[in-house]
Amino acid sequence: MSPRSGRRPGSEDTKAEILAVARRLFAQRGYRETTLRDIGAAAGVDPSLVSHYFQCKERLFSVALEVPLVPAEILDLLRGGDPSRAGERVIRLFLRLWEGPPTREPLLAMLRSAVSDDRARELLASFLGAAVVEPVGTVLEGAERELRATLVGSQLVGLAVARYLLCIEPLASADPERLVAWIAPTLQAYLAG
Amino acid sequence: MSPRSGRRPGSEDTKAEILAVARRLFAQRGYRETTLRDIGAAAGVDPSLVSHYFQCKERLFSVALEVPLVPAEILDLLRGGDPSRAGERVIRLFLRLWEGPPTREPLLAMLRSAVSDDRARELLASFLGAAVVEPVGTVLEGAERELRATLVGSQLVGLAVARYLLCIEPLASADPERLVAWIAPTLQAYLAG
DNA sequence: CGCGTAATTCATCAACTGATGAATTATAAC
DNA sequence: GTTATAATTCATCAGTTGATGAATTACGCG
Known part of the structure; x- marks a missing residue:
């Protein structure tokens, strides 16, 4: 019954939301204490989706670090x-x-x-x-x-x-x-x- | 043959050395990134000895933090x-x-x-x-x-x-x-x- | 409609973590 | 010497972590 897996209807740009959540968590707790599972949970998403979009934790981190300062x-x-x-x-x-x-x-x-x-x-x-x-x-x-x-x-x-x-x-x-x-x-x- | 386990001859105050090593590692890498195994290895001692002397990692940390400042x-x-x-x-x-x-x-x-x-x-x-x-x-x-x-x-x-x-x-x-x-x-x- | 593709979850892995209890050995007390 | 005690290691546990591959579902294009 209850279709748990598979693509979700609507809800575009989940990737951006994951990044936003990751940024917030990294800022709050730092790199090491922020787990991919935390990020997934806070974004209401399976942790593996995080890995899927950003390959590995480090890459996600480096993306989250981009600072708008010239x-x-x-x-x-x-x-x-x-x-x-x-x-x-x-x-x-x-x-x-x-x-x-x-x-x-x-x-x-x-x-x-x-x-x-x-x-x-x-x-x-x-x-x-x-x-x-x-x-x-x-x-x-x-x-x-x-x-x-x-x-x-x-x-x-x-x-x-x-x-x-x-x-x-x-x-x-x-x-x-x-x-x-x-x-x-x-x-x-x-x-x- | 080779007696690996058991008490070691001589070598007094291993506890103090463990604490010194822990202090150094905590200072270098912080709490989370310093593992009991690292401390044990750096002190030339089995990790469980660290647990034995200081019960848990947190207690060791709080002891290592004691700062001589009034x-x-x-x-x-x-x-x-x-x-x-x-x-x-x-x-x-x-x-x-x-x-x-x-x-x-x-x-x-x-x-x-x-x-x-x-x-x-x-x-x-x-x-x-x-x-x-x-x-x-x-x-x-x-x-x-x-x-x-x-x-x-x-x-x-x-x-x-x-x-x-x-x-x-x-x-x-x-x-x-x-x-x-x-x-x-x-x-x-x-x-x- | 049918089909490819992207989004998403699930199940699972190997590695590492802190912790514990039992076993082994040296030292100190008597 | 015997014996209690402290020092030390070993084997092992359960929990967590990042990562991967397969499976499931929705969307967009023809």
Whole structure:
């Protein structure tokens, strides 16, 4: 009787939904603790369908990691406009990326997995190197340019970890404008030397 | 013939060595990716011996996490001495803890596991809350005391992640004194308001 | 309608995990 | 010396994981 298996009527783009669910779970729990069965269950789908669409878990993960951030954007941000406000522009871009769920989830997944998975760590490190440290470093002037660029990165990573990952109060619920007010000067100090 | 099983001659304090190995592996790979078999192998010992000494993996982990840091120490650090140098004292204590392997490893393990494991995350969050944010918050003066305390925490966590966990250059190899020079003013700004 | 193709589930595999209880051996106490 | 005790390994379990191949069903095109 009850036809359990076989194609389901209607319900198009299950693949996209699987990806969305995977992204959410990877962001919440990281790579290792997210199982294909979890993803399947959360998507209301057999786990093997996940394997079917994305071959293996790693490939699904790498697809889920794709982050909509162009390094060039950061460079423009630094060069354009008032140099004495570069720090403010950077923290604003950062918050804009992290406050929006569609961009936050891949970032969270990346961060969360980078600390336990070596591949993800190298991915994030090289991403940060190419997307932040290097461009920022070349734009800066004065001594210790690259060190200062990584210091900017350290404050931003720390904010991401404390606010979005560990959810430490009251930082986690603080108004973004308050964060801009406090952190912009820090970044500005690192940027200006 | 070859007596494989049974007690080994000599070789005292295997338990301590197992713990040391576990600490190292937990720090390197985090909780989930460190298997009891890995620990046993690295300690040159049967995996079941690990279970025997520490009952279960979680208990071993919690023992490995014990971190030699008294919250009161931080309070004294803030209150004692020149208030305009409190930031410098904080970053110096922080670096002292992280530069020494015996204290770095539990901290790294804690940090690494906190991002993927919920129990470890709550552990770290409550630890940070009780050991850093709250004491620091009560000592501070002016508006947004607690937010500023967590901002201090965010810069420190970011430094730990970027330097010791992701190993982003040139921050990872930078001379501690350089870090003090750059970061002390940041912390001072958060502390002083 | 009939047929190919894509979507989906089912059953199942081998590998690995943490844990347990029994068995074996060295050390310490008497 | 005998004996209790602690140290250590072995064999083994049940659970979970990612992956695969076959089977079942719906859709689209002719």
